[in-house]
Amino acid sequence: MAKQLDYHTIREIFTRFHEAEPEPKGELEHVNAYTLVVAVALSAQATDAGVNRATRELFKIADTPQKMLDLGEDGLIEHIKTIGLYRNKAKNVMKLSKILVEEYDGMVPNSRAALQSLPGVGRKTANVVLNMWWHYPAQAVDTHIFRVGNRTGICPGKNVDAVERAIEDNIPVDFQQHAHHWLILHGRYHCKARKPMCPTCIIRDLCQFEDKTI
Structure with missing residues (x-):
């Protein structure tokens, strides 16, 4: 588990996430x-x-x-x-x-x-x-967020409840609404479980993951 990153580093990470995808969306299809x-x-x-x-x-x-x-x-x-x-x-x-x-x-x-x-x-x-649906800044921690949070130091925690609290406590409020979507998408497509794509990662220089791939 990486150490908790400081405020300024986390703000820079989410600024980059926002610049790359200003309005991240969940991928489950629904009509109501x-x-x-x-x-x-x-x-x-x-x-x-x-x-x-x-x-x-x-x-x-x-x-x-x-x-x-x-x-x-x-x-x-x-x-x-x-x-x-x-x-x-x-x-x-x-x-x-x-x-x-x-x-x-x-x-x-x-x-x-x-x-x-x-x-x-x-x-x-x-x-x-x-x-x-209601655009409340609730944080749904899945396996992707748990992995990314602990690898990077964005929101480390020993269990999903601890990671959820770390998101709420440490991610700036202006990024809270989309935080879990940015983290899920980053884990699903970049910070993968077996072969993380570190060479092309937009937060590589800020991430604390010790086993970065070359």
């Missing part, structure tokens, strides 16, 4: 808050690309909790059976859809606690929804 919740819940231990392939047709016919209930669990499975753990995920999607209809008038709540009370929705999923 409900389909975003479903997409993020389905993405656990799966790739965004794989989820998008499965949900593209699904969301054309089931873009509300009631329509999902009308489709039924077997109908949902037909659409998502290419995704890992699809049976358990299908059960959770049906359960959360029922709760949304019965307790929230079919609307997706916009508090972290309410979101986390839904089956299959953990803190990371809740934070993604809060950030992407």
Whole structure:
């Protein structure tokens, strides 16, 4: 684990991220808050690309909790059976859809606690929804952010909660809204787990990773 970088270095890193991609976007396709919740819940231990392939047709016919209930669990499975753990995920999607209809008038709540009370929705999923739909600067820490945060020293921590706190505590507030997207995209396409692309990395000179590739 690298040492926590200082304020000025972190500001320079995110200034570069911003210059390279001013408006980073999440890669999960969705049409409203409900389909975003479903997409993020389905993405656990799966790739965004794989989820998008499965949900593209699904969301054309089931873009509300009631329509999902009308489709039924077997109908949902037909659409998502290419995704890992699809049976358990299908059960959770049906359960959360029922709760949304019965307790929230079919609307997706916009508090972290309410979101986390839904089956299959953990803190990371809740934070993604809060950030992407309601533009709240919540930080959803996945494996990419955990790796980048600890390699670089931007937001080191022994677990995802510690990394989330490090982001909130150390990244300047004007970069908080897009911070987790910049970090995810950097980890997904540049600071890869096995073969990080250090020679072409835009923050190579600021990063504390000791095993930089040549």
